[in-house]
Amino acid sequence: MSTAPTLLWFRQDLRLEDNPALSAAAARGGVVVAVYIWDPEGEGSWAPGAASRWWLHHSLTALDAALRRAGSRLLVRSGASERVLGELLAATGADAVYWNRRYEPAAIARDAAIKSGLKARGVDARSFNASLLFEPTGVKNRQGGPFQVFTPYWRHCLSLEVERPAAAARPDWMPVSRLPVADALESLGLLPTLDWAAAFGRTWVPGEDGARKALEAFVAARVDTYATDRDFPSLGASSRLSAALHFGEIGPRQIWERLRARNEETGVFPASVGESRFLAEVGWREFAYHLLFHFPRTPEAPLRGEYAAFPWADDPEGKLLRAWRRGRTGYPIVDAGMRELWTTGWMHNRVRMIVASFLVKHLRLPWQEGARWFWDTLVDADLASNTLGWQWSAGCGADAAPYFRIFNPVLQGEKFDAEGRYVKTWIPELARLPASCIHRPWEADPGTLASAGVELGRTYPRPIVDHVRARQAALAALQALKERPS
DNA sequence: TGAAATGTTGGGGCG
DNA sequence: ACGCCCCAACATTTC
Numbered sequence: 001m002s003t004a005p006t007l008l009w010f011r012q013d014l015r016l017e018d019n020p021a022l023s024a025a026a027a028r029g030g031v032v033v034a035v036y037i038w039d040p041e042g043e044g045s046w047a048p049g050a051a052s053r054w055w056l057h058h059s060l061t062a063l064d065a066a067l068r069r070a071g072s073r074l075l076v077r078s079g080a081s082e083r084v085l086g087e088l089l090a091a092t093g094a095d096a097v098y099w100n101r102r103y104e105p106a107a108i109a110r111d112a113a114i115k116s117g118l119k120a121r122g123v124d125a126r127s128f129n130a131s132l133l134f135e136p137t138g139v140k141n142r143q144g145g146p147f148q149v150f151t152p153y154w155r156h157c158l159s160l161e162v163e164r165p166a167a168a169a170r171p172d173w174m175p176v177s178r179l180p181v182a183d184a185l186e187s188l189g190l191l192p193t194l195d196w197a198a199a200f201g202r203t204w205v206p207g208e209d210g211a212r213k214a215l216e217a218f219v220a221a222r223v224d225t226y227a228t229d230r231d232f233p234s235l236g237a238s239s240r241l242s243a244a245l246h247f248g249e250i251g252p253r254q255i256w257e258r259l260r261a262r263n264e265e266t267g268v269f270p271a272s273v274g275e276s277r278f279l280a281e282v283g284w285r286e287f288a289y290h291l292l293f294h295f296p297r298t299p300e301a302p303l304r305g306e307y308a309a310f311p312w313a314d315d316p317e318g319k320l321l322r323a324w325r326r327g328r329t330g331y332p333i334v335d336a337g338m339r340e341l342w343t344t345g346w347m348h349n350r351v352r353m354i355v356a357s358f359l360v361k362h363l364r365l366p367w368q369e370g371a372r373w374f375w376d377t378l379v380d381a382d383l384a385s386n387t388l389g390w391q392w393s394a395g396c397g398a399d400a401a402p403y404f405r406i407f408n409p410v411l412q413g414e415k416f417d418a419e420g421r422y423v424k425t426w427i428p429e430l431a432r433l434p435a436s437c438i439h440r441p442w443e444a445d446p447g448t449l450a451s452a453g454v455e456l457g458r459t460y461p462r463p464i465v466d467h468v469r470a471r472q473a474a475l476a477a478l479q480a481l482k483e484r485p486s
Numbered sequence: 487t488g489a490a491a492t493g494t495t496g497g498g499g500c501g
Numbered sequence: 502a503c504g505c506c507c508c509a510a511c512a513t514t515t516c
Contacts, residue, residue: 402516406516411489471516
């Protein structure tokens with residue numbers, strides 16, 4: 001008796017290498033049917049945003065192309081995951097569904113229901129870990145609870161065994177002639193109707209091949225200087241792997257293995273502060289999933305509950321929020337970051353911290369507004385990392401920057417973009433200003449501004465808030481929160 | 487993975 | 502020669 005087909009349900013693991021669900025499906029022996037289900041309703045209030053959908057479209061296209069080369073296709077459908085899986089089981093004669101786990105609250109609830117429903121019908125339903133070095137359930141502090149501070153968390157993780165990438169799998173993919181008819185990828189409507197994402201295609205190569213090349217390029221040219229260069233946004237020192245990691249075009253075990261193999265001869269690993277630092281950034285991603293799993297309400301609510309009553313500023317017509325979103329705050333380093341985000345779907349990490357601090361402290365607008373904007377505009381939008389990042393910036397999360405730690409956007413610009421190269425890249429109207437005043441054009445003398453073609457209030461805005469007063473107001477708001485009668 | 491305010495120290499100008 | 506003061510440089514504290 002021959003083995004029935006297996007449905008391999010792709011979600012945020014859009015790769016064929018290091019794919020434990022795929023390896024297990026291949027080991028079953030029957031043919032494997034690759035399936036992707038577009039099910040935004042199943043994501044709670046966090047359906048992929050516009051930039052993520054752009055990436056997803058192209059990543060699915062790449063996965064489909066890889067499967068075509070193997071004589072099959074990616075079977076694409078949209079609708080409720082459980083219903084679609086049921087239909088595909090019937091249409092293909094499959095008796096098993098394998099997938100790699102997700103860890104977002106809505107996905108956990110949905111997947112658990114699907115798994116028990118399938119099992120009740122006698123379907124072999126199994127899930128695997130493809131996307132984390134350390135699953136949240138497997139890491140506990142001495143008291144048996146979740147870690148809430150990164151350094152002890154990561155130290156503990158580094159004492160644990162890291163699994164090797166999954167074995168390569170060459171399954172018998174179900175041939176195109178036997179596949180049910182798939183929906184066209186275009187029918188999912190993932191691409192924007194207006195082509196605001198034009199620059200995305202010049203910036204990114206979604207898909208497993210692109211991810212592999214990005215890792216190789218980073219390891220070859222960047223990782224050794226990563227520890228020092230990573231803070232300077234004009235140096236291009238980032239790995240730029242965040243979106244590939246989010247969509248699972250590459251897995252953290254592959255990254256780990258790549259660096260381990262790099263030091264095979266010496267046996268010393270990690271071998272440099274650059275490698276350690278880069279792995280620690282992978283560790284922050286792990287920590288973000290750890291926190292999201294154990295504190296599932298944090299995408300909406302501060303982990304430190306007292307911050308729910310923070311006295312945010314009034315912005316009745318949304319003018320402040322709009323200026324921030326569009327990169328028109330009058331602070332060049334902030335505006336450059338917001339424009340890089342809008343143009344490319346990505347922002348350098350140092351600059352993410354600066355713009356987040358500015359929104360939450362200088363404008364005193366709720367961090368949730370920033371998280372939502374990032375969610376819609378980042379190609380790497382990831383519920384765990386986004387939530388951690390914003391709660392960190394707002395001072396209301398685990399191991400967060402204290403609220404009183406307020407970035408001075410001028411000093412941050414002068415420290416990390418001394419020549420103004422980053423600012424000039426994203427704010428061309430300031431490109432002719434000398435470095436000495438690029439981060440504070442409002443202090444430049446009229447002649448300098450004129451010869452640079454800058455007219456404050458017209459070609460580039462004046463600061464929408466005064467730094468000193470905004471800082472004082474932020475500290476006063478924190479004080480008000482502390483003194484609030486409880 | 488801050489910044490600003492405040493405190494301390496020590497060199498040098500100067501009466 | 503000496504004490505006083507200024508202030509830059511650095512350290513510490515506070516937000």
